[in-house]
Amino acid sequence: MKKITIAKGNGIGPEIMDATIEILLSAGAKIEIEEIEVGEKVYLAGNPAGIAPESWKSIITNKIFLKAPITTPQGGGYKSLNVSTRKFLGLYANVRPCKSLDPFVDTKHPVMDLVIIRENEEDLYAGIEHQQTDEVVQCLKLISRPGCEKIVRYAFEYAKQQNRKKVSCFTKDNIMKQTDGLFHKVFDEIAKEYPEIQNEHWIVDIGAAKVAESPEIFDVIVMPNLYGDIISDIAAEITGSVGLAGSSNIGEECAMFEAIHGTAPDIAGKDIANPSGLLQGAIMMLNHIGQSSVAEKIQNAWLYTLEQGIHTADIYKEGTSKLKVGTREFAKSVIENL
Numbered sequence: 629m630k631k632i633t634i635a636k637g638n639g640i641g642p643e644i645m646d647a648t649i650e651i652l653l654s655a656g657a658k659i660e661i662e663e664i665e666v667g668e669k670v671y672l673a674g675n676p677a678g679i680a681p682e683s684w685k686s687i688i689t690n691k692i693f694l695k696a697p698i699t700t701p702q703g704g705g706y707k708s709l710n711v712s713t714r715k716f717l718g719l720y721a722n723v724r725p726c727k728s729l730d731p732f733v734d735t736k737h738p739v740m741d742l743v744i745i746r747e748n749e750e751d752l753y754a755g756i757e758h759q760q761t762d763e764v765v766q767c768l769k770l771i772s773r774p775g776c777e778k779i780v781r782y783a784f785e786y787a788k789q790q791n792r793k794k795v796s797c798f799t800k801d802n803i804m805k806q807t808d809g810l811f812h813k814v815f816d817e818i819a820k821e822y823p824e825i826q827n828e829h830w831i832v833d834i835g836a837a838k839v840a841e842s843p844e845i846f847d848v849i850v851m852p853n854l855y856g857d858i859i860s861d862i863a864a865e866i867t868g869s870v871g872l873a874g875s876s877n878i879g880e881e882c883a884m885f886e887a888i889h890g891t892a893p894d895i896a897g898k899d900i901a902n903p904s905g906l907l908q909g910a911i912m913m914l915n916h917i918g919q920s921s922v923a924e925k926i927q928n929a930w931l932y933t934l935e936q937g938i939h940t941a942d943i944y945k946e947g948t949s950k951l952k953v954g955t956r957e958f959a960k961s962v963i964e965n966l
C-alpha cells in the first residue's frame with residue numbers, strides 16, 4: 629500500500645479527479661489517499677502561496693502527488709502554485725508523452741508518438757523579474773550547467789529505458805549564445821555517452837514548425853523550460869485534444885503527476901470534461917511507484933474504451949465516434965473494460 633497526496637484543484641479538477649480515482653481503485657491500485665486543499669480558497673484564508681504548511685508536509689512525507697488543475701491568477705495575486713510546487717519540490721524534469729490514437733481518435737498526424745522532456749526549474753521561469761525604470765522591466769533567463777546536465781541526462785536515460793531511438797534538442801543558441809548555448813553544449817557532451825541513441829539539434833523555431841508539420845520524425849525531444857511549455861501544448865493538441873495528455877514532474881525525492889491542460893472553466897461542473905489527461909498522469913504515477921501491472925491494465929481498458937468509440941465531447945467526431953459520453957459515463961466504461 630502506497631500513501632499518496634492528491635489535490636482536486638479548481639474548474640473541472642474535482643470531476644476528473646473523482647473519475648480518475650474511481651478507475652484506479654476499481655483496477656486494484658494499492659494506494660491510500662490523503663487529500664489536501666490548494667488554490668484560491670486557501671490563499672484567501674491567509675496562506676500567501678495558496679497552500680497551507682501542513683499540506684506541504686503531506687506532499688513531502690508521501691513524496692507522490694497527484695494534482696488536478698489549479699487556477700493561476702493572471703497578472704497579480706499569488707504566484708502560480710504549479711510553478712512554486714515544481715521549484716519547492718525540486719521537480720526538474722517534466723515528461724509529456726504525445727501519441728496519436730489513430731484511427732480511433734481523429735487526428736491530423738496518425739503516426740505521431742513523441743515525448744517532450746522539458747526542463748522544469750530554470751530559464752525564464754526562475755521568476756526573477758524586476759523593474760529597471762518607470763518604463764523598463766526585466767526578466768532574467770537563468771540556465772546552469774548542473775541544471776542542463778540533470779535534464780539532458782534524464783532525457784537520454786529515459787530514451788534508453790523506454791527503448792526509444794533518438795533524442796533531439798531544441799534551443800535558440802544562434803541568438804542566445806550563452807544560455808541556450810550552454811544547454812546545447814551540454815547536450816552534445818552527454819550525447820557522446822549514449823552512442824546507441826541517435827542525437828540531433830534543431831533551432832527551436834523551425835523545430836517547433838516541424839513538430840506541427842511532421843511530428844513522426846521525432847522521438848524524444850529535450851528543451852529548456854519555456855520552449856517546452858509551448859511546444860508540448862501544440863504537440864498534445866495535434867494528437868487530438870489537450871484533454872488526452874498527462875505529464876509527470878520528476879525530482880530526486882518527490883514526483884508530481886497531472887494532466888497537461890488547465891482548469892477549463894468554460895466546461896466546469898457540467899460532467900462533460902475528458903478525464904483522460906489526468907488518468908494518463910495517474911498511469912505514469914503507478915509505473916513510478918512500481919505498480920506497472922495495474923498501470924498496464926488501466927491503459928488497456930482506456931485504449932479499448934476509445935477504440936469502442938466511446939468518446940467525450942472534445943474528441944467526439946461523427947463517423948469515427950460511436951457514443952458521446954460525459955465524464956462519469958466515460959469512467960464507468962473504462963471500469964467495465966478493466
Ligand code: ATP
Binds near residue numbers: 870900
Ligand atoms: P487555465 O487558466 O487553468 O490554464 P484555460 O482557460 O487555459 O485554464 P485549459 O484548461 O488550458 O483552459 O483549456 C483550454 C480549453 O480546452 C478549455 O476551455 C476547454 O474547452 C478545453 N479543454 C481543456 N481540458 C479539457 C478536458 N479535460 N476535456 C475537455 N475539454 C478540455
Ligand code: MG
Binds near residue numbers: 889890891
Ligand atoms: Mg491554460
